[in-house]
Amino acid sequence: MKRFYTIGMAGHIDHGKTALTKALTNVDTDRLKEEKERNISIEPGFAPFINNEDLQISIVDVPGHERFIRQMIAGVAGIDLVILAVAADEGVMPQTREHLSILSFLGIKKGIIAITKANNVEPSLLDLAKQEIESELRGTSFENAPCICVDSLTFHGIEELKNTILNEITQIIPKSNRGNFRLPIDQVFSIKGQGTVARGTIFNGEVQIGQDVWVLPQKRKGTVRSIQVQHQTVEKAIAGQRTALNLSGISRDEIKRGNVIVTSYESFPVTQTIDVSLKFVQNLKYPIKQRMPVTFHVGTSEVMGTIVFFDRNEIIQEEHEVLCQIRLNEPIVVKRGDAFIIRRPSPVETIGGGWILDPFGKRYKFGDQTIAALALKKEGKVEERIMALLQENQVLSVTELATLLHIDAEEVNQTVSNFPCFQRTKSGAITLVEFMEKAINRLSGLLQKFHTEFPMRIGFDKARLLQELDSEFSKDLIESVLETDHFTRVNQFIKVSLFRPHIPLDIKSQANQLLHLLEQDGYRVKPIDEYGQVLGITGSTWNELLNFLEREKQIIRLNENLVWREDIYNQAIQKCRSAFPVAFTIADAKTILPLSRKYLIPFLELLDEKGITKRMENKRVWLDKLIQKAHF
Template structure:
């Protein structure tokens, strides 16, 4: 089953509502005022039966100038438009404005219907057809079929139905693979059921029971019940007119222009980058930051227009890339069509397509124009790469929101590309972004190892802090993990280093450090303070702290206190002798007898054993932690 929406456009009192009734047997004028004045004020909807493979909704659009908002809301989501012209009046100003709006909304499939043909003779028919053909030259109606119909008698109605069916056979039905979105054009209450919203589904599928959201208010709701033209349905899809009974919200909280969406899949925006085309005859130039009224979906929002290459816009045959800054948020995506009108004096300015639903502030000049045109012309893959230059790492769901691509399309692009990479499960980055981070990381580590060769590496927390202004923390951690796996770097506790790096003294001081170590080794347990050895070897004072840290970190020396450090060989041997020469517990006196250390050395030596977890102090005695000390001695090859 293919689902289509067919709209009617044309001047007031040209017979659109009568034609709708002739096609569908439904009177779409529901309001008392509409009956009294014989004009359509609100959008009217009716099911049009053509064949078993097509489900068609017909929209009767108000023609009066004052109801232009409803007209735009009605045609914004249609697949085929019928341009209705009364045979006894011909093409009128409102007809031309409607043609302009349809063109600007990107509608390309249309047929022409001449109504009230019972009021004209054959000669008038020919004149009316000539008038219409001249008026639609250079529009998408140029080659459209034309039908003569009388809505009252029914003459020509069956031929028109056949024409509609033929026109829709060449029209692709709307893609239902995206996330559900329904711009609301009607809100009402049904006794005993609560609030109902109605609209044409722009994209996606909705099912009974779905958790949804109403934007821009961010109201969570649930789809209790669905109807298509008063018939209960379990689901509704792109291209269908659907009424949704929404739980959790009152009628007073909602209005036309709100959007019912799949929860969590859409965001609101008040700054939109657009490509704009003007109408053929613009009466007044539009000034920089001039007031505008934006019609997008079923919403009508005021704001201002910002140009980046001019200070005013008059009639233009070119597309102008610019920005709309709105007074209220709207729901839109790249590729959505819109109409711009001037609030006062009232006039349709133009329309076009959304380039980026989340525009930024840009500088005036050609660089910005080039940037926006590149965005406009970019392929989905190129847009993803552009997005990743900014975001670095982004979920598939977020890409879908930002770029108006289905998650299936995104996954296909990633799978077919060497440039796009799923760095974290469900999150994408690009090879160029990853390379820029890894190049920075390697350069940073190389510099650090050159400046501090005796250190194990940079603290991981410092790396994250250094780069998180440019890269998300999750991205940095993912890069560190990835580079560890491929052997470019190593992570040792809190430190990160290049895989090939081993801490070592600077080459020009290497021999002197070795001499210091050798002297301390020869001193055994009765050592001279390390600082004295450093001074004796004339090492620069700025290196003293670094050398001591290196000797302790590499366990070349074991630090007893702030001044005394014993060579590892002597320390391990002393621990081994003490462990062999005592029972499970021992006293300070017993330790003194075995190590032959004075109290100056013995107390910090014993405290070091406690710190290493080899002994446990119990009042005047110490108890060996047998398993720990045996493992320690084994690790130290003793």
Template sequence: MDEKHYVLGTAGHIDHGKTRLTRALTGVDTDRLQEEKERNISIEPGFAPLTLPSGRRLSIVDVPGHERFIRQMVSGVTGIDFVLLVVAADDGVMPQTREHLSILNLLGIREGLIVLSKIDRADPELLPIIEEDVRDTAKGTFLENAPLIRTSAVTGEGIQEILDTLDQKLPHLEERKSDAPFRLPVDRAFTVKGAGAVVTGTVQSGSVTPGTDLLVQPEGFPVKVRQIQVHGQTVPIAQAGQRAALNLSGIDHRNLARGQTIIKPEAWNPTWRMDIRAISLHDLSFSVRQRSRVKVLIGTAEVFADLIFYDRKEWKPGEEVYASLILEEPVVAGRGDRFILRRPTPATTLGGGEVVEPRAPKRKIRSSAAETIRQLHFSPLPQRILEMLKHALLLDAVDIARSAGESVDAVSTELEALNREGSALKLGDRYASAEALGVLEKQLKDGLKEYHENHPMYDGIPKAEWASRFLPSLSSKDANTLLEHWEEAGWIHLKGDSVALASFVPSLPKRLKPKAQSLLERLRREGLSPSEWSLLSAEADLDPEEGEDLRGYLIRQKKLVPLTADLLIHRDSFDGAAAAVKRIIHQNGTLTMQQAKKEFSLSRKYLIPLLERMDQEGITRRKGNERVLTKS
């Protein structure tokens, strides 16, 4: 017997016998709410374990059939492997039969069988006609060639045949992906006396054991798994494909609800924007317009979103489209996840499809964007990784695994291969697209060249300005990572807090050279008691901005030494004063203010800034009211 895990779902119109069929198969009444028993209809999905003749165990999800409970129906069938489409023999195909079948088709369910229920209440002569109508309804769907079994929950007819058919069909189903990080969409949340908060759902991927730390998304609540049950039995592990109940610690049950997702930390980031492939129902009586507000049913969540088209203004009945959803609330989604789109008012199922890129970048409205999404839909993991790197620039394996819905190990293996072939570059613990980095480098070179032309006297552009202008989406850490990479590559040069092309050398514009030389000569003559720079630059007929640029250039070139913002002395004058200070300290051990006044004959306006500048340049340091040398 295989060890695969299966979830079986029922679907069909209200009062067609889904719950009675489930009871006949399992012995469990899945109508647990008092209102359900009083009204004799299912409102919430019900769950029951089923053991087949072979000994295989699976879970049954019994979903509501009423049109007002489509959300509950979608929530219930999310994650099922096999479906029983139930049609009452005394009623035939009804509206919710068709809608449920359309939804199952859109959700990508590929295996099932048709159950013609309540045959004990139908006219035997009409059964062939009913069956023919059912077959016509199933044409073009995954149930077109499915077995059709006549049943009665009252007499037991057909029940054994259903069990035998399941035993034949289930072993051939594709196994759920279990190497992806753990994920469980919550369909129920409640509290158990003495145990605390409990959530239930179908494990979509991965596995979980007691003691595991998890997150409740999209809120990000941290929790720990205290105990796990499957089919009402305490188990040491829950795996992909199993219906599981998780007893959680670290959270109040009032903070848990259907629509949330329990995930492994550092995986499955919530998203506000998804690229999708969708198909509209062929029997819609209207087209869906650009930016229509739709209701998205995905996993067990229900959120509103704007539907964005790139290659059309409206979505006609029966059309396939590659588009984006801008969500009003975040959800957890992975590549390939199925969803249903509904019109809010009047409530109508529009279509559905699958997620192509769960954390999609913002795209311009143009036909090429739809083509990009289409290509991503069919792309293997390496191409998808490169596409992510083109938009995000720098990502690590964990970031990519979150978006791709793959394991970190699988992503790391692909990244190493891409790095070896040169498509992706490894920068520390992050990766970048070689192609995207090449395009960015050209933009940066052009930008730096333009900056140098406009500011020839500067050492380069300040790092902060460079990052905000050219890399606004990156953190300072990532920006510095790129800077270090490019400096190592040899085409940029870092000097202090400035970024410049490696080939760039600051220089004076030709028209300023005579003025600069004249100002330097004057400051040399004025020695240690210079005129204010603002006055000198005005006399030289420099505008304030030009005068400030020249001041900075001459300081950086070590031609001038600033005492204050407006007092600058020639470097030769400063060096001479420094030599005198060293001589006095060598002779006396220290320099007092009186000795400095006697040596330089300066007023406090010049003397104090001069001595403080020597402190700043590391020539002297204060020791009480005196100064001593810090270096020889």
């Protein structure tokens, strides 16, 4: 597969970066009028270097002046390899050191040292420059970087540099085009008749012409009208490429450097509070105070913020990484693992850099407990980090976990499948087995208490149950627990599976007496509450008993006051059907059931209500006969 890379050209001002870029690419990256007049780079410049069947490489030439460090940081965002230009006649200079620090903090591991203007000095001075560079790089990630002497005007060493670039860069694993597309913007401009163009290095994924995109953090939606890579129009661009996107639906003044273009805004958090692992430069000039203002650089964005420590109030000198938090004045877009730089706003200097542990930082207490939690975020394995997130949130979807952890959904699913401590909910979300067990125990206890208090009821009303547990468990978790064998759902009621509604022993004899009295009275029963008074049962217990007997089909209510035994009721139906198989009037029914209207009318209306008969004018037709007739 074709591989895509971006190289950064860094170093002190006037050390020949732009000239070296032109020698390699035949492109003058100083395009601005002011850059031409002052003969210095102000904005990052870009040039295509190689484009063949196997490789596509672009070069970013970043400003070297200390006033343009912010542009330098934006320019090297997303590079795979750096060429550090050091002029033979000046050697290592302040911006050489600062660029080295920035590159190290940004996690750039591969580099090539280009000693420029090599033909301008005597061999002894060239050797001195080499020794100085070697000493400066000792102990850094560029300690063993190849060192090439070049002269951009005579092209001395240029071919050797090209070969070294190819040798070094092919050892680098290219950025993955898997996952969701992300392009931090480092340049925005407009072209007459074309509209807005945003340019940058693609960090993740790929984008195609016609695809909808969002500009974050402002969440402006647009569509990719066209794509250019190395000045050529292409159908799509992928991770590692320098690309320019012509956007429709977004005006030039709506976006700026530091914004991020994505194809799925749900996958990239917009945040202002970030947990970080931070390393400081050696020999700090001034102490770093608790809650000190800092300038935060990540990707191509630059935002003011405040540094917050949880285990100290000041740093004078620190060799080890510090776990802390950055609270920003404006929202930005970051993912776990993104490298960043922090600078002191006054006096202006680079003071450190590191990587993002968690874009969703929260307000924590000062102390060891917070440091331990941040250490878990830093060093924990994927399963440990999933567990920590679930401990905090109880239930999270696979998409939410992937976003919070900044890994693929596929890795989330695989991790969850490999560890028995995780369990999927009814909706497919992820929770911990311990939460499921806790919810089962809590629900069992609640229902057992309910069954003890109301033994004649079917179970707990589900809506009330969810309301009762709302503060303890998510609805998704409870819904999942209810699907287990521990519980049974009967219409809108929930019960413990082994529970059976029953009449408690203390009123069992009265319940039997009630059935006996109703049997004795037959059709001509008394008002139901009179039986309760005779039996000594009133209030809620009486209503509970009647409801239970009705559900168990031992009694049936003719109306609010009259109750028959179920067998008496069925007997009355059978008598009427036998005498009048198709239809009957009230008078007909009265000949079979010698009852007053007090009992007869409620009985006949109940037949209508239950769909056994249908009233048609002055007759009632057995509904099954009516259906048979219609079918016939």
